[in-house]
Amino acid sequence: MGEFELIRRFFAAAPCAQGGEGVALGIGDDCALLDVPSGEHLAVSTDTLVAGVHFPDPCDPFLLGQRALAVSTSDLAAMGATPLAFTLSLTLPAADEAWLQAFARGLNHMAQACALRLVGGDTTRGPLSLGMTVFGRVPRGSALTRAGAQPGELLCVGGSLGDAAGALPLVLGERVAAASIAKPLLARYWSPQPQLELGLLLRGKASAALDISDGLLGDCGHIAKASQVALHIDRTRLPLSEALLSLGGRQAAEQCALSGGDDYRLAFTLPERHLADVQAHWPDVAVIGRVAIGEGVHLYDEQGGELSLPERGYQHFGPSRD
Secondary structure, X not given: OOHHHHHHHHHHOOHHHOOEOOEEEOEOEOOOEEOOOOOEEEEEEEEEEEEOOOEOOOOOHHXXXXXXXXXXXXXXXXXXXXXXXXXXXXXXXXXXXXXXXXXXXXXXXXXXXXXXXXXXXEEEEOOOEEEEEEEEEEEOOOOOOOOOOOXXXXXXXXXXXXXXXXXXXXXXXXXXXXXXXHHHHHHHHHOOOOOHHHHHHHOOOOOEEEEOOOOHHHHHHHHHHHHOOEEEEEHHHOOOOHHHHHHHOHHHHHHHHHHOOOOOOXXXXXXXXXXXXXXXXXXXXXXXXXXXXXXXXXXXXXXXOEEOOOOOOOOOOXXXXX
């Protein structure tokens, strides 16, 4: 099966590739054409997912298709952008029809859930990797960015943290757990749900935001640096799921929440006057700390004593731990 036959059979014919609002020209030409209304910006984000680094290989291709698009779409949520379209660059060791069919189904499932249209991409032979570029639109002056947090504001997250990190040993087959524990954790790893509606809700309210992909401590450090403030996190206020607590106890759950990656929840700073309105529409939003004068991220215990920071989130080119 050639490259163009592969594209035609498994991707161009998918429901998510049939065009729609904002897509003037999709798959089949040298470029896609997107319509962006006057007064709006085009939000663009690119992610690369490599087998053995970002996901285990082998793995279920349906789940991989869902996950690959979800983690990229989470960047649109973090900017308060409305999803528009995406492209896929797919590097495959071989054109396995059963694998491609399952992957395309998972990809289409997430695309339709997020109202995204597949408008192009590329395929090539090589070690398995996925390149996703997502496009969204946001009114000028309304995009959420990492800069803008002000001392005195609240530091919030969009829901429970650490579940995907807790699931990783289960994904890798390093341990087992009862179904009542494993199922919700594995769902958070393989089917993260981009918090698109929360991102839209935060426009005009949140002063800074991002999605948590590489761990709470590390990602909050980006807000602190961009906003030139300090972020104070109260360890006792971390939202932890019952499944994560049951898996390994509170200390392990806190470590997952603070340093584990792949949460894809939004972390944001918020003037206190907006909290009631945001929680009325999104009850899972939790206040975990405050913005302060200073720099960096600081962690405190229940008595208000500052704690040493545990190891931060994953870095591809960080210092060796050997």
